[in-house]
Amino acid sequence: MERGDSVALVGQNGVGKSTLLKTIIGQLDPASGEIQLGANVQIGYYDQEQTQLNTKKTVLNELWDDYPMMDEKDIRTILGNFLFSGG
Known part of the structure; x- marks a missing residue:
């Protein structure tokens, strides 16, 4: 992804969309590999249950x-x- 890009995660229930997002924001540890964010990247995330x-x-x-x-x-x-x- 590059600066200014928009991304949508689309898929059936249970395929891991929320897990991927939680891994990217650091709520979950990656199963393998690593997550690397660019400089000055800010991520906003509100889960679907709105628990936060x-x-x-x-x-x-x-x-x-x-x-x-x-x-x-x-x-x-x-x-x-x-x-x-x-x-």
């Missing part, structure tokens, strides 16, 4: 806590790209 989210926070505040230096407008743009809307 605080139910008392808005989606905006969840992202802002992870990226406190980002402008509100930029965070709202990202959320809009994922079809979140509202206050």
Whole structure:
């Protein structure tokens, strides 16, 4: 993958998509080989069960806590790209 690329993991349930992502972000150790990230790479990941989210926070505040230096407008743009809307 190169800078600016977008990637989608697509596959049937149970084939290892979540396991791969958890390995890339360091939640799981690789079964073999190694994971090497480029310089200045930041990965954001929220699991499908949303176990890391605080139910008392808005989606905006969840992202802002992870990226406190980002402008509100930029965070709202990202959320809009994922079809979140509202206050």
